[in-house]
Amino acid sequence: MYRKMHIPDDPHFYEKFYFTPGDLGFQAFETRFARIGVLICWDQWYPEAARLTALRGAEVVFYPTAIGWLAADKNNPDEGLAQLDAWQTIQRSHAIANGVYVAAANRVGHEGPAAAGVDFWGRSFVCDPLGRVMVEASAAAGDVLIATCDRTVLENQRRGWPFLRDRRIDSYAGIDRRFLDTPWP
């Protein structure tokens, strides 16, 4: 089982009020098709979460998520569209850094008052281990996406750019601290 580890809190998502943080760490699960990991929503912004899930052997990481625009931002290329792009970028980067497939399923529709509230931006997608978007949904409708994930692609990507091989595991101490602004170690 996985329980959402990273809990956000902002004026439209009072999650620190409603949720207690997950206590089971980062997991991967054997299925009949592949070994998969699941991370939830705010988790998607954390490279540590993707890394630990990949180190557990996940070949595909799923991100069920509910993220959207405030009305004021939606059509502003410097804000709303840049936020959407950042959301896709960080998840594609997890695929790249770890040599895994990533599948992000994001909510569509509107919640709250028409002129306020949140417009969920949909745009669910699957990308391959080089971060190439294979299939992508619209921002509006409840689409169904199908993508073929191939272990050969995963293997070739990890062979061509073997990032996991070269990790400096002797030098990542401190990543479990809030700040390193005081002398460390």
Added chain:
Amino acid sequence: MYRKMHIPDDPHFYEKFYFTPGDLGFQAFETRFARIGVLICWDQWYPEAARLTALRGAEVVFYPTAIGWLAADKNNPDEGLAQLDAWQTIQRSHAIANGVYVAAANRVGHEGPAAAGVDFWGRSFVCDPLGRVMVEASAAAGDVLIATCDRTVLENQRRGWPFLRDRRIDSYAGIDRRFLDTPWP
């Protein structure tokens, strides 16, 4: 001082032959303009490197790098152009994950036999803490890029999407291991 921590090795870059890995960890340096971090080339693929540099207080992370295409891949949108896009994506993701500016300076030109060797892809860029590319160089020429980095932008981004606030520092154990395919902890 910083010494390159992550050392690649592949048929066009025998770096494990020529270089010994850096031993000074991930650093940030106070300058008269900002607190900056420097990571080198292969380091650019490692979220841990960017994170530890940001935790040391870096506001701008610089990536001097020499990466390019093999002749066969260069103009192939599914290979060479996807590699370039992955390279830009992972560095933009470090800006997003950490709320920092990123400046990547990549080599141009060709090395090795005309039909073989490496075509360095240039395309140096600076992006802001939302991952927006502010300025970008060509793939061919030795351009000079100038971008204004503003602490207010950095502060606003970290206030709007406060990723550092919500890090689960109690749960990142294991990130200093090669694999987590055996029971852990």
